Amino acid sequence: MPLETVQFTLHNAVKGGISPSVRWKCITSYDGTDFDGWQRQPSGGSVQNHLEAALSRIFDRQVLIQGSGRTDAGVHARGQCFHFDADWPHPPDKLLRALHSILPVTIRIESAAQVPDDFHARHSAVGKRYSYRYYLGRANPLEQRYLWACRDVPMRWEAMLDAAERLVGTHDFTAYGATHGKDNDPNPVKTIHRLDLSRKGRHITLVTEGSGYLYRMVRSLAGALYWVGRGRLTPEDITRILESRQRTHRIVTAPAQGLCLDRVFYE
Template structure:
């Protein structure tokens, strides 16, 4: 067997998330179906994280263990000819057997797009942004700083996934321009994330930036560790898994990383 690493992009609008579910349309299900056409046997696709229904990806990383008889297949071209229009393979590479798309990851980067204009929403952006209206950028920037570093994120984890610890390390959290003057993007990088943690952080930030809480509200929630006290989860459609970074596997390339793996990290 040879291990193949894929980098995928997908529009999550019409998917019930990444993870295979019987009778439901999932990214993993569509990918495994396409791979089976080529190999003639079932092959499990292991993703770097489990994105939820409606969540998009520009850099989902997947690994597959393929029969030796199929290593000469031009996998990018072959899979893109079989996959539906809302999934595409951006890159392929053979990797060592000890590479794991999830456990070898050292950092992940998610982006969340916010539409900050109240009077209209461009129709072609409606599945990719949260229309939240005008925001106080100073309050938003101040609040993001409270998330930086190692904290217990129990107040920002939704139920549904068992983890040994809710402590995570956020390395960077910043605001940058979006695709138009009516959007902003929040970009967060961490060594691992809890279930719907990014969407919960964004929900909290928007409440603060609307003037309904002080930026220090983030610190209070982190200290109290109580999900019931935190604001509602932001919609899935604004979230995108942007990059997954690795260490020595492809040091110096677009997937290079800086820290040791966090094996408890989960996707959004």
């Protein structure tokens, strides 16, 4: 169905008295390379900007969305969640087709479903899963946008595993969060259920699941574990820094392009 026909049909449906207050839960994936992060920006260059512009065009009115959380510029997503309120008197697949006719090809809507009015993409979330990819050496140009190409040097693998295990559990992660992110999440106590490292050849992958993460926390954990692998930090240093509850220059924030938001969990 052409976008203009969808808009005309929707306009008549709303005019005919159908309630416009249906809440929609959407899962989206995106290549974050060319966006100014997730969060709405005055420049109009964020993922949220593009989604809101597309929805507003479809519904012929301003439509604002609420995401499960923000990702920085350059960070990718396979399972970012957002919600919005609007009536759509058609099957969800037609909404997806309408959105994909407008959105850049680097944003894809994986699913759209009606949910109860009390669902909230951010406040209803009970956990998230992230992955971070490293590559030791000069990476394939086709993969360069999706990993951190590190120096190809011997890695202290057992020390990295030891350090990762020390970070699992419920802790005050102030030392591994960015200080200027406190306004968005004032509670530094988080529970990390999983912090797994795997290696295949020169590829290293970090997968973490937790109740929530401070601003730039996953990238800080990824950077810290890399320095353990390089011998710049020890597993004992990781524990001491965690317990200090103070951000230190010894914690390096890993580059954005290696990070991906894989999934947001809801009860």
